[in-house]
Amino acid sequence: MIAHTYPLSGAKVLFKLIGLKSLAHKLRKKISVIRHNHMLNETKIFHTLSPNLLIGITRAFRHLEKNAPHLLENGSYLEFGLFKGFALWFAERISQEFSKDFTLYGFDSFAGLPKTLIDKEEPNWTPGAYACNQETVMNDIQTSQGDLNRIRLTKGFFSKELFANVLKENLSKNHLSL
Numbered sequence: 142m143i144a145h146t147y148p149l150s151g152a153k154v155l156f157k158l159i160g161l162k163s164l165a166h167k168l169r170k171k172i173s174v175i176r177h178n179h180m181l182n183e184t185k186i187f188h189t190l191s192p193n194l195l196i197g198i199t200r201a202f203r204h205l206e207k208n209a210p211h212l213l214e215n216g217s218y219l220e221f222g223l224f225k226g227f228a229l230w231f232a233e234r235i236s237q238e239f240s241k242d243f244t245l246y247g248f249d250s251f252a253g254l255p256k257t258l259i260d261k262e263e264p265n266w267t268p269g270a271y272a273c274n275q276e277t278v279m280n281d282i283q284t285s286q287g288d289l290n291r292i293r294l295t296k297g298f299f300s301k302e303l304f305a306n307v308l309k310e311n312l313s314k315n316h317l318s319l
């Protein structure tokens with residue numbers, strides 16, 4: 142008889158036979174999450190996960206220039222969640238076109254996502270995903286001619302205390318936050 146279904150792999154058949162099919166499924170999922178996080182966290186390429194953010198940043202600066210140019214003087218940009226810092230780098234570079242007196246604040250754990258409160262397993266949102274350490278972020282920004290003198294990084298998981306410390310600093314009232 143010719144089988145019309147796709148043949149099961151040897152390992153699958155074995156797991157099914159000994160009643161470990163769901164364990165095998167969980168194991169496969171775990172491995173794919175580990176691979177996914179490893180690929181994201183270990184790649185040396187300086188990039189953003191949100192290319193459209195760059196368009197949004199440019200439009201926001203243009204909007205301010207056209208409608209409220211005074212907000213660009215002594216203004217600031219706040220970004221919560223940096224990954225490799227590419228969007229922050231981009232914002233710093235483009236801010237030079239619009240204001241000589243501008244500060245860019247970046248907030249991140251630099252250890253990836255925190256433990257999730259959602260009980261559903263979602264490969265893109267596992268704790269530790271998107272981890273990139275602060276030194277690498279700063280090096281990448283500087284290597285691509287970003288001006289670190291205009292950038293302030295704050296390390297830590299988001300909390301009232303973390304932001305309270307930052308607000309104690311002289312954060313300008315004119316800010317663009319993403």
Ligand SMILES: C[S@@+](CC[C@H](N)C(=O)[O-])C[C@H]1O[C@@H](n2cnc3c(N)ncnc32)[C@H](O)[C@@H]1O
Binds near residue numbers: 224248271
């Ligand atoms: C999806 S990535 C951000 C993508 C980035 N804006 C870009 O353009 O590529 C999420 C980032 O937010 C950080 N992050 C997420 N939740 C956080 C939290 N509660 N506290 C601190 N950092 C957090 C992670 O460490 C990670 O760097």
